[in-house]
Amino acid sequence: VTGFTEDELIEVVRTLLSEDVPGVTLGIGDDAALIDMGQRLLVLTVDMLIEGVHFELPWTSPHDLGYKSVAVNVSDVAAMGGSPRYALVSVAINPEVEMPWVVELYGGMREAAREYAMSVVGGDTNRSDRVIVSVAVAGEVAPGRAVSRAGARPGDRIVVTGSLGAAAAGLRLAEATPAAMGSALGSAWGHSFLTAMARPVARVGEGQTLAQLGATSMMDVSDGLAKDLSRLCVRSRVGAAIHLSRVPVAPDLDRLPPHLAVEPLDLALYGGEDYELLATLPEDAVEAASGALRDRFGTPLTDVGQIRAEQGMVAVSDDGTENPLAPGGWDHFAG
Numbered sequence: 001v002t003g004f005t006e007d008e009l010i011e012v013v014r015t016l017l018s019e020d021v022p023g024v025t026l027g028i029g030d031d032a033a034l035i036d037m038g039q040r041l042l043v044l045t046v047d048m049l050i051e052g053v054h055f056e057l058p059w060t061s062p063h064d065l066g067y068k069s070v071a072v073n074v075s076d077v078a079a080m081g082g083s084p085r086y087a088l089v090s091v092a093i094n095p096e097v098e099m100p101w102v103v104e105l106y107g108g109m110r111e112a113a114r115e116y117a118m119s120v121v122g123g124d125t126n127r128s129d130r131v132i133v134s135v136a137v138a139g140e141v142a143p144g145r146a147v148s149r150a151g152a153r154p155g156d157r158i159v160v161t162g163s164l165g166a167a168a169a170g171l172r173l174a175e176a177t178p179a180a181m182g183s184a185l186g187s188a189w190g191h192s193f194l195t196a197m198a199r200p201v202a203r204v205g206e207g208q209t210l211a212q213l214g215a216t217s218m219m220d221v222s223d224g225l226a227k228d229l230s231r232l233c234v235r236s237r238v239g240a241a242i243h244l245s246r247v248p249v250a251p252d253l254d255r256l257p258p259h260l261a262v263e264p265l266d267l268a269l270y271g272g273e274d275y276e277l278l279a280t281l282p283e284d285a286v287e288a289a290s291g292a293l294r295d296r297f298g299t300p301l302t303d304v305g306q307i308r309a310e311q312g313m314v315a316v317s318d319d320g321t322e323n324p325l326a327p328g329g330w331d332h333f334a335g
């Protein structure tokens, strides 16, 4: 265990680097930075995937890794309400990696770039003892349509797209031996968990629609609903009440073999890597937003709770009892 959390590290970097520079509409500490370019806001984000931290070579398809390295950045652009446009990719490979692996990796990036209508316009390559894939994405958003983490207001409803927990279940399966995968091996539900982990879907259209329909704050769920909601609350200086029975738990999580099993709700709250969108909306905007997401994208939008003025998060049970909800969740620095 290292001496600091990821959030503490980001706060130190933010303090060191934040200066009042003209044109910087939103700096460090959100899903992406926003730069004023006149007619449009430029959306900038970067993310790194590291062998041994985010993936292991034996169970990772290079094509999926390339795809995911782009998609997770697109997800951060989506979380601002923006459209992705250009990517720069930096790749470090170790001596065991062969050319076909590298070709597949870049093929996966190309597939994601096409799917999200963007271009890879440059990058860098290097040798390292671990495989590292770092992608930076530039996108754009109209001024007035960008949504940060900071605008949630007491009384707003808390909504989340899609369902949660499948990617975390996929990671457990990926790390298991074939024997330990048990009934998951070759099953449709096991495959869907692995796909959720390896090929996340960035909710670009959904993010733009939520921005258009009045989202007061938004972020993507990369480290688990509980941790990411706590980050949104800190930035907005509010608290939150989550109704546990409303959390959209991914189907079939209770089918995980016994020795891999975790409470499905725990996977949904603390699992990470779902890349769904978490947003806040005024109460009277929720119905229109969920209808629009269903009709335009076939994506469910679930109302999971409410923003409160008092800071801190509580979990509300069906009988109305309230208990503190710990942020928990995934932290790359806490391992």
Ligand SMILES: [Mg+2]
Pocket: 030, 031, 075, 076, 079, 219, 220, 221, 222
């Ligand atoms: Mg994010």
